[in-house]
Amino acid sequence: MHAPAPSDAATASGHHAPAPATVLLSRRLAVACLLGLIVLSLAWELWLAPLRPGGSWLALKALPLCLPLAGLLRHRMYTYRWVSLLVWLYFTEGVVRAWSDRPPSSWLALVEVLLCLGLFAACVLHVRTRLRRNTP
Template identity: 35%
Template sequence: MRKLLAKPAHSLSAETWQWLAVAGLLGLIANSMAWALWWSPHGPYPAWMTIKTLPLLLPLRGLLHGRRRTAQWASFLPFPYLLGSILTVYGFLVPPYFTVTADFAGGVLQGVLSLLLMTGCMYYAYSTAGMRKD
């Protein structure tokens, strides 16, 4: 099973996996901020609703500098955001409908960015195993 999951790690370089993780992280930050402040169909939420983006700022510096240990820990970070996107999409698809189309689009985008961050971090950490970056 490990060999099967490790196959995509060698299809891209470690730097590409790193930048995919950074793109997922920055996109998730932008999506969380924009969803709370502008995209919400019920009017913009108060500014304090963007507090959910604060945990996303923690691994930013480490991922930008290519620290393997940060990537290992940051791969666990998108799980609550992925769960939130699944619940939002489910709320749109199953009656009674609890969300609207704008929430559905934001939920799908949040899910895609969460998966991008998770896979980028995991495969960056896997592809840099054994390398020493000083």
């Protein structure tokens, strides 16, 4: 019989090995980009470049972004997976509006595109690292 690997012993005793730096970095980047998208969506449609004076109903697009925030903060793998799909809706909106809107709305759309790419990359990196290392 062979001695269990340190990770096996840690899991068997109920303790988990510390998360690697990549997992921690990807968690922080994902939460930061998601919060950035929420703030950008609200500020864009209510104050910075609303379609109508006094704000736009398009500010409601921030609501679906609020749903995964709790899951990301609780480090739920399932949330990271489906957010990596949800983000493409916002990416598409950003690309379309960057191409069709006038400044400053087109500039805000480019920021949205960058935040979406950052969120997607963070989610993919997080999921891949956790599956590779089998960490919680």
